[in-house]
Amino acid sequence: MMKLFHLAAAICLAGAAASATAADPNLGRNLAATCANCHGTNGKAIPGAGMDALAGMEKEKLLQKLKDFKSGAKPATIMHQISKGYTDEQLDLIAAYYAAQK
Amino acid sequence: MIINRRDFLKASASAAAVAGLYGCASGSKASGHVVVVGGGYGGATAAKYLRMWSQGNVQVTLVERNAEFISCPISNLVIGGTKSMADITISYENLKHKWGVRVIQDEVTGIDAHARKVKLEKGGELSYDRLVLSPGIDFMWDQVPALKSAEAQAKILHAWKAGPQTVALRKQLEDMKNGGVYAITIPKAPYRCPPGPYERACLVANYFKTEKPKSKVLILDANEDVQSKKGLFMKAWADLYKDIIEYRPNSELKDVDVAGKAAVLEFEQVKADVLNVIPPHRAGNIAASTGLKLINNRWVDVNWLSMESTNTPGVHVLGDAIFPAPTMPKSGHMANQHGKLAAAAILNLLAGQAPNPTPVVMNTCYSFVDGKNAIHVASVHQYDAATQTVQPVKGAGGVSAARNELEGKAALGWAQNIWADMLA
Incomplete structure (x- = not known):
C-alpha cells in the first residue's frame, strides 16, 4: 500500500509537471470563452453582425492575426488593446481551441 | 524495480483510486444540481455554460422574476428614441429547449446555505449542490428619502x-x-x-x-x-x-x-x-439577507478563483452585486465573464477538482454618443496569486482614438453576439 501511495503521488506530480503551462485541462476552452461575448459561443458569431467567426479558423492563421494585433503590425479599433492582455502561450491555446471547433 | 505494462496499469488503477482521495482525480465527470438566481448577463450565461460544458450532465434550474430578458446595454437607445423595447427584449425559450435549463419565473425569498436550499415566493423550495446568485443591484432609498414610496418612484x-x-x-x-x-x-x-x-x-x-x-x-x-x-x-x-x-x-x-x-x-x-x-445602489437584497460577507456593507466579497462567497461555501456570486477587482467595471460584459469563470469552477468542484488556478476575464464596453457613432473602453484582467484577485494587465486595454461609425456598428454587433452567448 505504501508503494501504491508513492506511485499515486508520483502520478500526481507528473501530471502537475506536465501541465505547468496548462494547469487546468480546460484552460484553452476557458480562455477562448472570454472572446465569445463578441465572437460568438465557441467562435460561432452571428452572421452579418460584423464580428469575425473564429470557429474552424486555421490555428496558425488565427495565431498570426492575434500576434499582429498584439505587436501593432495589424491596425484595429479594439483588438490591439485586447490582445495585449494575453500571454503568447494563452493566445496559442485560444487559437488551438477555435481551430478545433467545427 | 521493474514494472511490466500490465502491472503498471493495475497499479495505476489502484493508485488512481488512492489519488482520488488526495485530490488528483483528473477525468472524473461533474454531476449534480445547480440553482441559478437571476437571469441577466451573469446568471443566464452561467446557466447556459454549465449545461454546455457538462454536456448536459449537470442539472440547472434558473429562477428569474421576469418573463423575458430585457437588456440594460442598448436601453439608452430606447430612451433616446432610436431603438424600441422589442430590440432589447429576448425570451428564455432557447435556454429551456435548446440547453435544457429548467426556468422558473418566481422570486427567491430566502436561502438556507447550510441546508443548501432556496425558498420561492410562490411556494416550494429547491435543493442545490451549488448556488449561483446573480441578483444585480437594489437601490438604497434611504439615501434619497423622498423617493421611498412607490408613488414617488x-x-x-x-x-x-x-x-x-x-x-x-x-x-x-x-x-x-x-x-x-x-x-x-x-x-x-x-x-x-x-x-x-x-x-x-x-x-x-x-x-x-x-x-x-x-x-x-x-x-x-x-x-x-x-x-x-x-x-x-x-x-x-x-x-x-x-x-x-x-x-x-x-x-x-x-x-x-x-x-x-x-x-x-x-x-x-x-x-x-x-x-x-x-x-446609490448595492448588491441585490437577497445577497445581504442571505448573510453573505459584504464589503462597505454593499458589495459581496468573492474568491476570484471560483466567484464563491468568502464566508458562505457553495454560493457563487456574479455581476454587479460583487465587490469588484481593481479597476473592474460593473458591466453586463463583465457579468457574462463572471458567469463563465463560475461555470468552469463549479464543474471542477462538482468533479472533485480544484478550480482553474489562472482565470482571465476581460471587458469591452461601447457607448453611443449619437445615433450612429460610438466609443469604447476595454480591459483584460488576469488572476494574480500574490494579491488573490484579478489584476488589470498593464499596457493592455484602453479607449477609442476618436468616436466613429465603425464602432457604432461594432456596438450593435457586440449586443447581438453577447445576447446569443447568454441566451441562444
Whole structure:
C-alpha cells in the first residue's frame, strides 16, 4: 500500500509537471470563452453582425492575426488593446481551441 | 524495480483510486444540481455554460422574476428614441429547449446555505449542490428619502434597470415641452455601468437637438469628474451638444422634491422638467439577507478563483452585486465573464477538482454618443496569486482614438453576439 501511495503521488506530480503551462485541462476552452461575448459561443458569431467567426479558423492563421494585433503590425479599433492582455502561450491555446471547433 | 505494462496499469488503477482521495482525480465527470438566481448577463450565461460544458450532465434550474430578458446595454437607445423595447427584449425559450435549463419565473425569498436550499415566493423550495446568485443591484432609498414610496418612484424615474422604467422615461421625454430641462443625477462610484449616465445624456441631447432644440441636458454628478471615457465624452459634448449639455461635477444628490421635480443638492435645489435620479445602489437584497460577507456593507466579497462567497461555501456570486477587482467595471460584459469563470469552477468542484488556478476575464464596453457613432473602453484582467484577485494587465486595454461609425456598428454587433452567448 505504501508503494501504491508513492506511485499515486508520483502520478500526481507528473501530471502537475506536465501541465505547468496548462494547469487546468480546460484552460484553452476557458480562455477562448472570454472572446465569445463578441465572437460568438465557441467562435460561432452571428452572421452579418460584423464580428469575425473564429470557429474552424486555421490555428496558425488565427495565431498570426492575434500576434499582429498584439505587436501593432495589424491596425484595429479594439483588438490591439485586447490582445495585449494575453500571454503568447494563452493566445496559442485560444487559437488551438477555435481551430478545433467545427 | 521493474514494472511490466500490465502491472503498471493495475497499479495505476489502484493508485488512481488512492489519488482520488488526495485530490488528483483528473477525468472524473461533474454531476449534480445547480440553482441559478437571476437571469441577466451573469446568471443566464452561467446557466447556459454549465449545461454546455457538462454536456448536459449537470442539472440547472434558473429562477428569474421576469418573463423575458430585457437588456440594460442598448436601453439608452430606447430612451433616446432610436431603438424600441422589442430590440432589447429576448425570451428564455432557447435556454429551456435548446440547453435544457429548467426556468422558473418566481422570486427567491430566502436561502438556507447550510441546508443548501432556496425558498420561492410562490411556494416550494429547491435543493442545490451549488448556488449561483446573480441578483444585480437594489437601490438604497434611504439615501434619497423622498423617493421611498412607490408613488414617488413612479414619478421620479431611475431607468437603471431596463423594463417599464425605460418606457416611462422615454414617455416623459416625449411629453416634455421644447425648451425644457432634463436632469440626470449620478451617484458616487462604484455604480452599475460607469459610462452609462454620460451615454444617456448624449442620447437624450441627440433627441433634443433634432426634436426639441431649445431644451437642455443637465448632468449632476456626485463624483469629482467623469468616471469613464472622459476625454471622448467631453469632446462629444463640446463638438455635438455645446449649447445643450451642461456638466456639473461634485453635485451629490441629498434628496428630491418630488412635486417640484427638483434635485436637492447640498447648497441648492435644481429644478427640471424631467428629473432622472440614479440612486446609490448595492448588491441585490437577497445577497445581504442571505448573510453573505459584504464589503462597505454593499458589495459581496468573492474568491476570484471560483466567484464563491468568502464566508458562505457553495454560493457563487456574479455581476454587479460583487465587490469588484481593481479597476473592474460593473458591466453586463463583465457579468457574462463572471458567469463563465463560475461555470468552469463549479464543474471542477462538482468533479472533485480544484478550480482553474489562472482565470482571465476581460471587458469591452461601447457607448453611443449619437445615433450612429460610438466609443469604447476595454480591459483584460488576469488572476494574480500574490494579491488573490484579478489584476488589470498593464499596457493592455484602453479607449477609442476618436468616436466613429465603425464602432457604432461594432456596438450593435457586440449586443447581438453577447445576447446569443447568454441566451441562444
